[in-house]
Amino acid sequence: MAQVRQFPPKLLLSMEKNLAQAKTLTQDPREQARIRLVEREFIYLKNLASVFYFYHAYRLNPSWEMFEPLAKAIEARNALIDSWYDDKGKLKMEDGWPRFFDNVTKDFLKVGGRLTGELSTPFNWNVATLGVDAPNPGTTWCMNLGRENHVPDPAKDFRGSAKYIELSLWSPNLEARAFCTPAAFGELVFGE
Secondary structure, X not given: OHHHHHOOHHHHHHHHHHHHHHHHOOOOHHHHHHHHXXXXXXXXXXXXXXXXHHHHHHHHOOOHHHHHHHHHHHHHHHHHHHHOEOOOOOEOOXXXXXXXXXXXXXXXXXXXXXXXXXXXXXXXXXXXXXXXXXXXXOOEEEEOEEEEEEOOOOOOOOOOOOOOEEEEEEOOOOOOOOOOOHHHOEEEEOOO
16 A cells, blocks of 8 residues: 555645646746646556555545445546546547546556556455445345364374364255355345
8 A cells, every 4th residue: 555655645745736826826838738737647656555545544444434435446446537538438638738647558558557456456446336235134045054063183283183173054965065065055144
């Protein structure tokens, strides 16, 4: 999470104020075009840093309260990137400035480009699916949990004893003695 430490919210706010001030200091069209380009890159940076910031908070306290701002930041980033491309997936050019992000494709930009590692978690999350509430009462899931007594090999047992180790089982498959047999799974029915 180096990105969070490099661009904390206070620094981003200071950068945003400086950019707003720079916009008022020139009337030259070329300088205005450059400022628009810098502003566009700053908006991207600010959004990227906010996703990392909220993801870090979510990892420290995984809860719906922490997930919701993260999901909004991811959706905002995707909408921002989508707004820079036309219906054919071609990058829209800024008036007076020929190139932005080296004219990369939208999919390429969403995963972080080629000069860095691919941005995966949380950038590739489908937040619409993840934001769904808990299963409704009466919803049934097939499930198999396990617990059994097991005598370890004393030669391999790190404790040096041959005592039984108790492992968990729920809805065991006693016929095939295989854990991953869906037909033997039990049903988990959600209540209120």
